[in-house]
Amino acid sequence: MSLRAIVRSLLLAPLAIALPVPGHNDEKPAAFFLAGDSTTAVQSTGGGGWGDGFLRTLKSPAFGVNKGHNGATTVSFVKGGDWAQVLNLVKNATDNYNVYVTIQFGHNDQKPANNVSIPQFKTNLASLASDVQSLGATPLLFTSLSRRNFNGNELIQDLGDVVNATREVAAASHIKLIDLNAASRKYVQAIGSADADKYNLVEGDRTHLNTHGSDVFGRIVADLLLGSDRSLGRWIGRNVTLSHLIAEGVYA
Template sequence: MRTIFLFSLPTLLTVASAYCPPTVFLLAGDSTTASLSANGGGWGDGFNATLVPPGVCENHALNGRSTKTFIDNGDWGRLLESAASFSEKEYRVFVTIQFGHNDQKLVDFEEQFKTNLKAMVGDVRGKGGVPVLVTPLARRNFWPNGTLNDILSPWAGYVREVAEEMKANSIDLWKESKRLLEAVGETQARRIDLADGDHTHLNHAAEKVFGRMVADLLVAELSERGRKRLDVRCVVGRNETMSREIKKGVMSF
């Protein structure tokens, strides 16, 4: 005699939503994504701190890298090997790609930058992962009127162009970091410099703020429009106080 279990629709939905697949974020980028060091510090480790099991993060970002040197030096190849390994283990694999600060040094910088980003998007997809293009973190150079003098605006635009052309997921970190920095003002912004005169890299306190900003942007981007396969809310822990303050233009330390 078979036993038949009858579940109500709400119960079925609860059971289905309780499953959270293992998810890995692989971070590609320059020093504004990389771990805190003497010559760099970015949002990457702050983002890692927001994750909860079964969420995993590998920060592959390195100081001084452009899209070109990240590829030429083998850093990108190592990240792709990791992506393939996690895919084989049935992880959901997301690869964030944030460059721009050092790509101004390229010979034909605009076209090389966009060409490299397109290749990176294709490479990640080829390894079974989901690429997420990230506009560069804003620099903290202020005009006397309190607005940012940030030459990275064109680079943010190039990232948006590639994301649209490649139909890739993207988050606008440049826009959101610029908005927050202009809201808090230059005096507050100086409190997050890695060292005196360093208006690019983040200290430990800022790493947490911008790591939370990236986490919130990724949740919004990867949980929209019913794309449940991409939903990352179950591996990104909440900090409603910090998220609310960031939206209001406040940085707490």
């Protein structure tokens, strides 16, 4: 199988089809505003995700802002004012950019202490996506980045409820789905527990990513987006070597 076929098989299969967005102009550069929890957020004492690693793949004049918030749920992200900040970024960018808003929640919504039911989670995701569309931008619903906990040689799937809910919202609302959970699980399972631990933010933290992990999983995100929309190739840089290692299931 060719490298191109391998990469396509990994990255294109999980994606849903989305409707075109009125007002998008292929001549405008892309702008990405990232909304989510600590598995999107910048590397810090309390968290760190794929967000900054993905933003480092962008080619100027495309740009992005990582608004991931440690501990956030679909409820707290709105109530705490983070979502208003994202929408303000969208409003200020749509004249000159094709704007994309990544929406990835679930890690904290599924925790019983946060009191967010699956029906409420789905309603909240649909509402966030609708807000983005109302401003002429493109919402991208992301399934949650995989945790890296193993039982023997098998990666544990402990995000199934929120992952399935996100897929259902994307299908019902005709919103583009970026199935990061499927892609990250495939890669983590392939490299195994010992190598997966090399991405831990700190020893024993198999949820958050260190800077190198952000670059690797940010590359997975970049390739998923490139696979979903060829026009983004003008604004998202490629790394053939890293993409090949990921597609082959080799630690990078």
